[in-house]
Amino acid sequence: MTSAQEKPPRALLAGASRQWVRLLPWGVAFVLCVALLPTTIQVLTADYGLNGGIASALAVAQSAPLLLAVVRPLRAWCVIFVADVAGALALRTVDFEERLLWPFPPMEIVGYVGLCLALGLRARRRTLLLVWLATAGAGIGLGFVVPDGMSSNSTVLMMLSGVTLLLAGALRERHEAQRRLAEQETISEAERDRRTLLEERARIARELHDVVAHHMSIITVQADTAAYRLDRLPPDAQEEFTSIAATARESLGEMRRLLGVLRNEEAHGELAPQPGLTRIGQLVEATVRAGMPVEFTPCDAEVPETVGLSAYRIVQEALANVVRHAPGAPTRVSVSVPVSESVTEDGAWLTVLVVNGPPAEPPAAPLEVGGTGHGLVGMRERVRIIGGTLDVGPLPDGGFRVAARLPLTEEDFT
Template sequence: MQGIYAWLRARPLVVDSAWALILLALSLLEILTDPLPGNSAAEYTALVLLCGAVMLRRVLPVTVLLATWLAGFVQLAGDVPPAMMDFAMPVIVYGAAAYAPRWASRLALAGCFVAPSAAAARWWDEPETSTSNTVILFLLLTGPFVIAWVLGDSMRTRRAYYAELEDRAARLERERDAQAQVAAAGERARIARELHDVVAHNVSVMVVQADGAAYAIDAAPERARAALGTISATGREALAEMRRLLGVLRSTGEDQGLVPQPGVDQLEDLMAQVRGAGLPVELRVDGVPAELAQGVALAVYRIVQEALTNTRKHGGPDAAATVHLHYGDAALSLEITDDGRGADAPGDGMGHGLVGMRERVAMFGGTLTAGPSPDGGYRVSASLPLNGPDGKK
């Protein structure tokens, strides 16, 4: 049964044609059993127009409405009183209100009052009828037309509402896909920054230690052995961090048991690793340490890590560095300075480290400056807000 209903809904012309044939059969039966003398042409013309209008009411609603008006004029001019075929008129009014443009719907509403008034004036010729009875008759004739128009207009409103819901759902789906793409691009950029920092820092430590071990392997085997141990530990640390990042890419939402991301608490370990790689570094902390959001803490760690990596790569063999953290009332100030080559340091032509630092700081509404110091060496200074949606105080 459901399949038949769906088949009929998909073929409105078939359904309307069936109703038109039923109306045609009943009207012909009425005409043949009670023929009107002398005006059969007008009667048959009105019948064809109205039955055709019922058949095409959803396909050509405007044309059908005009044809119905024409059928009414034919009936008035040919003196064809209301008959079975006029049951088509409320149906046409419903179709015009539901499917036709607004101007056609208003024209159909006007017909709801014009047609009964014209019929009463043309064929209601009993002078003894009281005014109240005339009003009642007018309401009885007008009621079905007005009810049909109200039902059709309600159908139009409901269809428009459903269409708006479908359009909104499609728009929300497109926006969701676009937001997912933006989020994926942001996540790729974040992971790219993380991978750059992990690889650049740890590989540079391993290269420095490997060079030292190569020089000391004959003259100082113990120092070479210690350097190799540092290389091994650094490599394991790099693999652990890369495994954590790749685990984020592979995760499907369940708990993967990943290692927590580094933050300010791990700066001492970073200092020890950097000193072990041969770069003297001092950490100074001023102010009252405040609890930082995970993202801010990670940004501080990565900025320090990248700045020290650049010092080790470009500062020269005798460079030393200082890391200064100052907790203020509204912001955390971070400064990394060294006494290396500064403006005379050779570059590698890449510059991704500084770009990554600026992106990290910009994510939290902070500022960053980096460049050679006037007194020599290099200076990286950043300020990260502590108050706001991304920070804690």
């Protein structure tokens, strides 16, 4: 990949959510550059007696790269490091008072520490160690040519740069760890939701398989016994029943093989009809025996087994949520086929409603809201598969409401 295809480097804190935080590195770099540039020229010429042209060149080389440090701090360090060492050697050519600091005047130390801060927030640990070793090596090397009667301040620069690099690097690594943790939590939550959805789909498939297999068994038995139950059955009709029975047995065998794939290790047992509307009453009675005040309005309407099964599972999960998150809360369960909807052009609909009030005692965990509970994921998947609608959410008084609308006609399933 060529350099033209490489992505441009990002500025420091470019990923921050607030604009003022993203602009902060540019602002600090601009202030340092504007403040240090004229100060360096003034100090080097007036105090140290360095030539104005040389002082100006050194000031630009030591201050201007601070703006580059926001985007490419390592390149900026290379320029400033060379300029600082060159400035120290240039000061050896002039006579200045012993009270003045050498080899690094104060404004150079300020600029270098700011550069180390930017470098520590961007570069890796190995790079930071090499930068500090280079700084220490330069300071030790310049210590051998210190002017007579003057002490070197290289140790100050080594200590300040080392502490700055260490703290900035620690902050960068901590931020990276938090970012990776947040990404992993997001991925884990997405995987949990996906796994829950797949598990619920497999469960729905197993239950629908049991329903279909039950009916196929009945078809097989009826077709096989037609010749014995019906008097004077024509040969053509008897042959047709025999063909139906054979086809049903073949389909039932395929269904059993499919069942072996869908069932997990714990899901043993005979093929049997799945629970429907008639079993919701037993479910409510079990919840009442567990100490939950539940009011139940049953429905005796004839509904498709897939709809009855979905209604039963929705009520089951809703009551389980009430027991877990709102213990002691008064609950109302209603299953009905509204008359106003049973005669509409869109077909008949079964309405399942589970509403609970606030808990008798505030639970340790808050009520689940829409989209956070894995049980709600299963409800939505069941309703979606049969073409219904689901409305869940908290109530103003602290309760919770689950309302499902399930189609009763096969046309509505499509």
